[in-house]
Amino acid sequence: MDLSFPDDLRYADSHEYAGVEDDLVRIGISAYAIDQLGDIVFVELPEVGDTLTLGSSFGSVESVKAVEDMLSPVNGVVVKRNEAVLASPEQLQTDPYGEGWLLKVRVDDPSQLDSLMDAVAYAARLG
Numbered sequence: 770m771d772l773s774f775p776d777d778l779r780y781a782d783s784h785e786y787a788g789v790e791d792d793l794v795r796i797g798i799s800a801y802a803i804d805q806l807g808d809i810v811f812v813e814l815p816e817v818g819d820t821l822t823l824g825s826s827f828g829s830v831e832s833v834k835a836v837e838d839m840l841s842p843v844n845g846v847v848v849k850r851n852e853a854v855l856a857s858p859e860q861l862q863t864d865p866y867g868e869g870w871l872l873k874v875r876v877d878d879p880s881q882l883d884s885l886m887d888a889v890a891y892a893a894r895l896g
Contacts, residue, residue: 772800774892775866779885782894783840786866787882794843794882796872798830800865801895806832809858814850814871821845821874823881828871830861843881845874 774780778788784802788795803809811831821827821841828839850872854860861869876882886894 772804774799774801774888776888778866779842779882779887780891781840781842781885785839785842787842787885789879789882790873792875793848793873794845794876794879795870796827796842796874797865797870798839798861799891802837803861803865806830806837807834808832809861812854812858812861812871814855815847817847817850819847821847821872830858839871842885843874843876844878845876847872848875849873 775788778786780786780799784799786797786799809830809832812828814828815821821844823842823844824840826838827841829836830839851870854869854871863869
C-alpha cells in the first residue's frame with residue numbers, strides 16, 4: 770500500500786483525516802491506519818443526520834487483527850456516508866483517500882481543522 774499522505778488533507782493523532790470539499794468536510798482514515806489494521810472485514814458508520822462530536826467515537830473499523838474506534842476530527846452533522854465502503858470494506862485498503870472516504874459532514878466550526886496536522890507533520894509523527 771502507498772503510505773503517502775495527500776497535502777490537501779488534515780490529520781488527527783488518532784489517524785483520521787479531514788478534507789474540505791465544497792461546503793462539507795470529507796472524513797476517512799489514513800493509509801497508515803489501514804496498513805496497521807491489515808485486512809478490513811467490517812466498517813460501522815453513523816446514520817445520516819447523526820451529530821459528531823470532536824474527539825468522540827463515530828464508528829469502528831474491524832480487521833482480522835483488531836476492532837478500532839474512529840474518532841471525529843470535527844463537530845458536525847453527517848450529511849452523507851459511503852454506503853459502498855459499508856458493502857465492501859476492502860475499498861478502504863485500495864483507495865483510502867478517494868473511493869474509501871467514510872463520511873461527509875457539515876461542520877459547526879471550520880476552524881477546528883486548523884488544530885489538525887498537515888501531511889508533513891503527520892508523516893513526521895509516524896517517524
